[in-house]
Amino acid sequence: MDASLLNKWTQENNILMKEWKRKNSHVGGKESVKGKCHKGMLKLLQTIQGIPAVSELVELELTAAYNTLVLSFNFSTLIDVQQILSSTLHRALEAVGCQESSRDPAALWRITLQCFRNTTPLLCLHGLLCVQWALWLASCQMDSIHHLLKDATQGVKEAPSPSQNLHEAIKKLRLADNNNSNLLTAMTVREFLDLLHICTAIAEGLEHMRLEDSSTALVSMLGATSLPAPRALLARVHTLTGVTYAKLGQPQSALQSYRKALEVDFGCRTALYQSALVYRKLKTTQAEMEALRLLHAALIQSSEEKTVDVGATPISPDVLLRSQYMDAILAVPSAQLVLHSLAHTCVLHDRVSEAVELYLDLMSSLQSEIAQPVFTEGDVSLPRIPVVYLEAAFTLLKAKRAWDAIAVCEEVISKTANLIPEKQNAFDLSEEQIIFSMEGPSKSVKRERLEYVLWGSAAHYLLGLAYSNMKDTKEAVTNFTRSLNCLAKVSIKNAGPCAEEQGDGAVKVKVLARLRGLALAGRGLSFMERGQFKEALRDLKLSLHSVTDTQIINLGLVEVFRRLGRQDEALVCWRELQRPSEAVSSGHLPLYLQTFPHVSVSFDTSDLDKVMRDAF
Structure with a gap:
């Protein structure tokens, strides 16, 4: 194996990783650094895999594959990522003279971990093991993750047994970062493991919630709150914990969890919305309206807010937590819907002057913007525009503003007369x-x-x-x-x-x-x-x-x-x-x-x- 070729490819890998870590720069004003680095790493990996697999290149190839796959989560399908991963494992086995024809990822990992146990390349394989874990997490294959972690700890004292829960299995897992300082990575194995740990705990909790086992779900969510995580993800965990408390009929504990979410990330709109729902159930109208007002202000500034810390990790938690059930729980209404809810609540509680101003703001918003469809829990969809206008006219009548009410009603009549x-x-x-x-x-x-x-x-x-x-x-x-x-x-x-x-x-x-x-x-x-x-x-x-x-x-x-x-x-x-x-x-x-x-x-x-x- 030509040493100059090895050095050249090592330098290419490191240049791309250094460029990736300049997170705020842009290429040509349009193409992101992430996109450029992904293309570069994919090309480098294809070049390395264009020659026969040899043992001298295993460490470099596994690292290049790891970097490529980490970035591929943002640009490729899960199937494509799995194909590249499986192909890389087959080449690693081939390089050390171990033939394995199985296409089953679980079987392939079992033989790979056995073959490379107590060898230097095993440190690089740990990164790819996290990639496999992420793939199965994104497709909700929790049993496969458990068996993978068991295979990874074979021979380790107190290795996890199938009867143990996944959280305990993760705690006993010992993965080492690639200690080859000559090879840079997009994300350390420790960072990847921390992200996978909290996302796996969330996924388990969500599955228990879906099965209406709220007590077990609460255990998973409480465990997740103590794990290291990006700010917005930790706020999401506290919010889900609050939702679980609410399902268990513990509104005060739910509100405490929502407060923790807002302390971590004041822009957590879901926590504000869920707080409003709890206050509504408790018939605490003033607190409900205050939460809705804060939510409306946050939604107005939503273009400046992010639900996930962009750049905190190369892989977004949203990629790993692809759950429609979670999306339904964490969904928030549109700004127009919040405004309508505020106005409606004011009318029902005889706060007519406030309701009038809110309805006028809502009608102005509906005239100037196209309301986007928002998926929310329960029966909180925004009424049809004529209904909003009729409610506004009714409220104006209660406020003794007859001419304003007439103007609103005539608008409805002009739009429906021919229908x-x-x-x-x-x-x-x-x-x-x-x-x-x-x-x-x-x-x-x-x-x-x-x-x-x-x-x-x-x-x-x-x-x-x-x-x-x-x-x-x-x-x-x-x-x-x-x-x-x-x-x-x-x-x-x-x-x-x-x-x-x-x-x-x-x-x-x-x-x-x-x-x-x-x-x-x-x-x-x-x-x-x-x-x-x-x-x-x-x-x-x-x-x-x-x-x-x-x-x-x-x-x-x-x-x-x-x-x-x-x-x-x-x-x-x-x-x-x-x-x-x-x-x-x-x-x-x-x-x-x-x-x-x-x-x-x-x-x-x-x-x-x-x-x-x-x-x-």
């Missing part, structure tokens, strides 16, 4: 999916028509409320009527007594019925203000078929009966009003239909109540 069907369409609850019995290009389009009807009708209903509060009863009646006319475009088929159990279709029917009742109530009160008491009586009575939880409707009925001189019926209606009524579940109702905002009426409700008590 609402002109003729009546039947809606069949007996169908497996929500489908109108009408011709159309697709079922999805047919299902969408129902949403258009709902949005258009709701916008007119809210417009009616706005004009009613401004004492413009003519416009109020007109818009309540338009709301009812929109709803008349839909008829319900097969809505029998079991409709409540028929899923999404039944929910839509409940929403439409609620909207119809509120529109009738609004029009009835407007008729009453105009002195059209017979029309008011008709609408208010009809509204009670689907809306029984709003006091103003019943008081309106009492007042109409009095104005018509029907005192006995007024007393009966008033007595009904004194009886406790069942609370209406608002779980499936849109925010803008859950309550009836304050409506301006000419009669004083407290005076009416006093008059009726005296009469009684």
Whole structure:
């Protein structure tokens, strides 16, 4: 073997590794140093493997293969990395006169470790063993990792047995760095081992969580928190520990873990989001909103934030932890969704002025940006834009900003006017999916028509409320009527007594019925203000078929009966009003239909109540 050739290739390896460690430089302004080094190492390895395998080159070839494979995790598929690794092991065995034809990585490693035990090249093989470990970790082959570590410690005192857990097997593993200072590496074996150790503990914990074995998962996650790791990865471990505590019904311990995550990495958005979820469950509204505000600020700056310490290790933990389950757990909402959650929570807790500003910010954001789809846990997806606008209009009404509410409603009406069907369409609850019995290009389009009807009708209903509060009863009646006319475009088929159990279709029917009742109530009160008491009586009575939880409707009925001189019926209606009524579940109702905002009426409700008590 020509010594000059060996020196030349050694120098090429070292030059590429030195260049790799200049992490902040760029080539041509576009190609990263990592990409250039990967191509260079791959070319060097192909050159070395272009000649017959000889023992003098084993150490250099194993080191060059190690460097190539470490960088390949960012540029190649796992299959390609495995092929290069297996080919390198076959050549190493060939160089020392040991033939092995097996293509099974586990069998190949078993014979390789036996053949090179107590030899100098074994130190280089330890790096490649970490590469194999990483490959199996990325593909969730935990049993294969356990057997590999057992083979690596054969003959070592207290070698791990199959009955031991993987964490204990790793602790007993003794891998040495390549002590040949003439050969530089992209990553020391110790650095690689530390990364693999914590990622393996996380993977084990995630698997136990997936199997709903939260107690065992907690043991794995707590073990991982004591291991050395990049800052963002350690924050992720603390967050997963908190999620595990939450699943075990220990919210305070969960919050403590999330605080640790934020102490390690204040930009850990998942910890903020999970904290908000815990506070919501504990009904600690102020703390929930503070967490959401911090999360929103962090998301706004997300372009400057990284979920993993770039450059801390050549191999990103994300490459090793390819788990859709973990992605679902650690997912966070978009900035728009957080803003919506804040606004929605403010409305529900009567923090109307805050809610108005949040909804205005949200609408501005939706107009200026395209909201990106975000996968999140539970039912926290961002509502459709018309729904956000309707909620905003409802909130503006509560804040007594009628003209602003009118402007928002008219925007919804202008966007849906041409989408609402002109003729009546039947809606069949007996169908497996929500489908109108009408011709159309697709079922999805047919299902969408129902949403258009709902949005258009709701916008007119809210417009009616706005004009009613401004004492413009003519416009109020007109818009309540338009709301009812929109709803008349839909008829319900097969809505029998079991409709409540028929899923999404039944929910839509409940929403439409609620909207119809509120529109009738609004029009009835407007008729009453105009002195059209017979029309008011008709609408208010009809509204009670689907809306029984709003006091103003019943008081309106009492007042109409009095104005018509029907005192006995007024007393009966008033007595009904004194009886406790069942609370209406608002779980499936849109925010803008859950309550009836304050409506301006000419009669004083407290005076009416006093008059009726005296009469009684």
